[in-house]
Amino acid sequence: MKLKRRPQPPAQETVISLIDVMFFLLVFFMLIGRMDATAPFEVSPPVSTTGESLPRGGTTIAVAENGMLALDGETIQRPALLARIRDLLAKKPNLFVRINAHAETRLTHLLPLVTALEQAGVGDVILVVTPNPA
Numbered sequence: 001m002k003l004k005r006r007p008q009p010p011a012q013e014t015v016i017s018l019i020d021v022m023f024f025l026l027v028f029f030m031l032i033g034r035m036d037a038t039a040p041f042e043v044s045p046p047v048s049t050t051g052e053s054l055p056r057g058g059t060t061i062a063v064a065e066n067g068m069l070a071l072d073g074e075t076i077q078r079p080a081l082l083a084r085i086r087d088l089l090a091k092k093p094n095l096f097v098r099i100n101a102h103a104e105t106r107l108t109h110l111l112p113l114v115t116a117l118e119q120a121g122v123g124d125v126i127l128v129v130t131p132n133p134a
């Protein structure tokens with residue numbers, strides 16, 4: 001006895017595999033695309049140099065972890081510090097200032113100081129850093 005097989009229906013095109021491909025493409029382009037805002041002009045970040053000797057002269061401001069200030073080794077309050085800097089600038093207009101801040105000093109202590117120095121007329125501010133031993 002011979003059995004006949006039923007004719008198989010024609011294969012239907014599946015769209016599910018195409019949906020998967022489109023999903024993977026979407027995720028891929030989301031991951032490689034830039035999500036941050038870009039500046040409308042060219043921005044070149046500053047370059048840090050370590051291992052160079054600090055220039056001689058100038059004055060040094062030390063900033064403690066808690067925000068206390070010292071000018072050339074003497075503890076000083078911020079208004080008095082800015083007044084002394086203005087006096088030094090009157091004698092030497094191209095004075096540069098080194099800022100030696102503790103590694104754990106918060107930027108809330110450091111950035112307003114740099115802004116105040118800039119407003120006082122200081123042209124060059126050098127941030128003292130320790131090179132990475134690695």
